[in-house]
Amino acid sequence: MKNIAVIGAGTMGNGIAHVFAQKGFTVRLIDISEKALEKGLLTITKNLDRMLAKERISEEEKAQTLANISTFTTVAEGVKNTDLVIEAATENENLKLKIFKELDAVCNANTILATNTSSISITKIAAVTNRPEMVIGMHFMNPVPIMKLVEIIRGYSTSNEVTNTIMELSKTIGKTPTEVNDYPGFVANRILMPMLNEAIETLYNGVAGVTEIDTVMKLGMAHPMGPLQLADFIGLDVCLSILNVMYNGFKNPKYAPCPLLVNMVAAGKLGVKSGEGFYDYTENRKAEKVAKMFA
DSSP states (O other): OOEEEEEOOSHHHHHHHHHHHHTTOEEEEEOSOHHHHHHHHHHHHHHHHHHHHTTSSOHHHHHHHHHTEEEESOHHHHTTTOSEEEEOOOSOHHHHHHHHHHHHHHSOTTOEEEEOOSSSOHHHHHTTSSOGGGEEEEEEOSSTTTOOEEEEEEOTTOOHHHHHHHHHHHHHTTOEEEEEEOSTTTTHHHHHHHHHHHHHHHHHTTSSOHHHHHHIIIIIHOOSSOHHHHHHHHOHHHHHHHHHHHHHHHOOGGGOOOHHHHHHHHTTOOBGGGTBSSSBOSSTTHHHHHHHTTO
């Protein structure tokens, strides 16, 4: 398995492409937007430059990593002769189902189809294909080049062979794969999102302010980043989407998103990416400072 396609050149997609390319895989990065592809490659280059400055890689390794990546604006062209396709598009169920229908139609019969979804059912995604046994979840953590964990989620029909292949592949790229079952939110977000939501509820109920809540969790619980700051970093719209998936999947009110979160997303206050969330990132280039915390 040497030829990998990644769909989506955003934060997760370019991170996944970076990791595979650095390990010597031929990577095809696919996005309908040329601008997104350019931005994705620029991000990969900047991350490689940081690694170079810290003497973690050589100039030759940087050049080879970039040479291993080619870009495409159409799925059909980008997935030709690939062994594995990893979908890393927006966390939108209808979009993912549409993509997997297309992938099933244009990919070789032996191509494994993976999704980087953080909450959506692998079984449901697999059901729109004619190869459900070859569909699997690979939930990478952000930032991908740094974080070691990959949640490997097998759907109802995912074969043992495909699961074992992806587990071993994840080790090859320096990650620690952990197999989990296909339930809403899997493990990482089933535990993380209710914590973030409870922090937002704590703010909503007037128990404490933003910085106070984050300070308690950073200094009292040794978290590297407070929950409200982390929610900003993830994207409040993404947090809301994942909570809704869990709430709809379990029908349990403990997963219901806080009204404050709902209103902030409706108002376009999405966190770092919009310039404002629980914190203001428009002054003194605060957004860049947050991003560098994970560089």
